[in-house]
Amino acid sequence: MIEKPSGDIDKIDLDRVDWCGSREFFESLGEALDKLDDKDESYDFTWVGKRKAIIEAGAPINKTLRPDVESSKNWEATENLFIEGDNLDALKLLQESYLGKVKMIYIDPPYNTGKDFVYHDNFKVSVEKDKEDNQYRDEEGNIQFDYKKNEKTNSRYHSDWLSMMYPRLKLSRNLLSDDGVIFASIGVEEIANLKKLMDEIYGEDNFVEIFSWVKTSTPPALSTKSRKTNEYILCYEKNWSSTKYNGEPLDGGDQPLLNSGNSTRDLRFPAGSILFNRNKFPDGEYNPIKPDRVELINNISIENGRSLNEVVLRGEFKWTQEFLDQEISKGTTFVIKSDALSIRFIRQEEGYKRPTNFIKENIISPVINKKSNGVETNERASSDLKTLMGIDAFDFPKPVSLLSYLADFITKDDDVILDFFSGSATTAHAVIHLNAKDGGSRKWIMVQLPEEVDEKSEAFKSGYKTIPEISRERIRRAGDKIAAEHPEAKVDYGFRALKIADTNYKEVYKSAGEYEQSTLLEVVDNIKDDRTELDLLYGVLTQSAFELNRPLETRDIAGATVYLYDYFGEISGLVACFASSVPEETIKAIATLKPLTAVFRDSSFTDSQAKVNLAEHFRILSPETKVKVI
Secondary structure, X not given: OEEOOOOOOOEEOHHHOOHHHHHHHHHHHHHHHHHOOOXXXXXXXXXXXXXXXXXXXXXXXXXXXXEOHHHOEOOOOOOXXXXXXXXXXXXXXXXXXXXXXXXXXXXXXXOOOOOOEEEXXXXXXXXXXXXXXXXXXXXXXXXXXXXXXXXXXXXXXXXXXXXXXXXXXXXXXXXXXXXXXXEEEEOOOOHHHHHHHHHHHHHHHHEEEEEEEEOOOOOOOOOOOOOOOEEEEEEEEOOOOOOOOOOOEHHHOOOOOOOOOOOOOEEEOOOOOEEEEOOOOOOOOEEOOEEEEEOOOXXXXXXXXXXXXXOOOOOOOOOOHHHHHHHHXXXXXXXXXXXXXXXXXXXXXXOEOOOOXXXXXXXXXXXXXXXXXXXXXXXHHXXXXXXXXXXXXXXXXXXXXXXXXXXXXXXXXXXXXXXXXXXXXXXXXXXXXXXXXXXXOOEEEEEEOOOEOOOOOHHHHOOOOEHHHHHHHHHHHHHHHHHHHXXXXXXXXXXXXXXXXXXXXXXXXXXXXXXXXXXXXXXXXXXXXXXXXXXXXXXXXXXXXXXXXXXXXXXEEOOEEEEEEOOOOOOOOEEEEOOOOOOHHHHXXXXXXXXXXXXXXXXXXXXXXXXXXXXXXXXXXXXXXXXXXX
């Protein structure tokens, strides 16, 4: 079968090959494949560590939120929140209080470029700190979490990033309202994996768009292949809806067409019914002898799709006169933009074009400052932030204009916006800016890990030790600046600063044989010694599923401090007193308020009889109040 030609190389003569054996082999192989059952096979997206990531999303935590009044602004009245700590813990602590209440989520997570730090959940660490590790310890010295540089040499480079993202995205979906939307910024490194991950968590059918944002007008020429100008923003809805998103305003005016008054570029005539483009018709007039002018039109008469006015509107207008009159009575605006005099209409409920999936610098939006003339680039955002802070505080912050533009897509009124990779707090800045521009009362929740600032940085030399310290100062300064620019605006410029910490309660889990007389006396008060009354209040609010940004009033009643939270009358809110000893007059006064919930500290009562008296006062004065003792 094999000939040996001259030379040393064996050559196969295919004409002499006995294919019988080969045919039998392939036939037997085919029969074997036919017997295989592929019913258990399916398309699946998985990685090393996925099972642990799924478990981590549902794992309970023994954490609480501690108020930081000193770092806050307008503590008692504000409805905004700045939470310092691991965002996975934060999302778990917010589950009950904000379940289904967030209209929009925006996140700018680590892009996994090989230089980013990635959180490591459910980890074990040694006592000594590795130089490449970053560990955060609480005030008692306990390691709360660590995060490590995820270098490309890591064999689980993509897996570690996915394991970090999965539980956070999983929990975030619970917080979105039924009509809520999430936007996630990402670079080319993980866009494919993030898309698959969000398809799994949010549902492929709820995918809206991948927006491409021009982040720089001067891309570095380091690559021999291409100069990268864009980043990407994935958009998903919790449940697919027919809601239309607001993009740039129609006709490119500096304000929405339907606001009172004319924009600088367009002229409505008459009385909000017909709109002329001023660039084409400066005086709003048309002279038939001079066709480059427009005569004032006091009404529009239509027959067979054509105008019967002295001035012929050249474009087709296929409405009957009756239908046209009905539209005018409803407030529909008619737009004449070109010298061809073709008419376009804008119904009263509209005023925006649908956004394109390409976000570039020259997009005009009513929420953007006139100076920027559109969605800004990273360079502009860095420059503006440096001017605001007086130092180079952050590398490549997202522009305020970009976040304002996205928030204007779908939020209004008092919607809640969450960013759990807050970074420089651009999202908070953008929401404040947007509220000042359109009169909204949107609320925001920022979550940021207390990463330490590089000791060689300008920020560190200026006195900032952590990223949250810079972010909170940025929000304060941004609020002051916007308030000065919009003195008439009624905007919430404040925020409540909260920090994630271990539980407020002492560890009392010991067997009976471990207790001594002194120990029994010690655990009568199960509250940790360093916890304040506000700490206890926020622990109760978190456990009781109260929103954490409701109005808070503090009163002195019969010599004891009493907290009235979200209380606006009988059978509402929560009233709490955590004094070391609560006078009977205080208890009666609280019962007279008839709150929905009343909370006291267990150690405030000297014996069981005092607790019986407490219950009796509420039974008589406010039987509908739920009384808790912690």
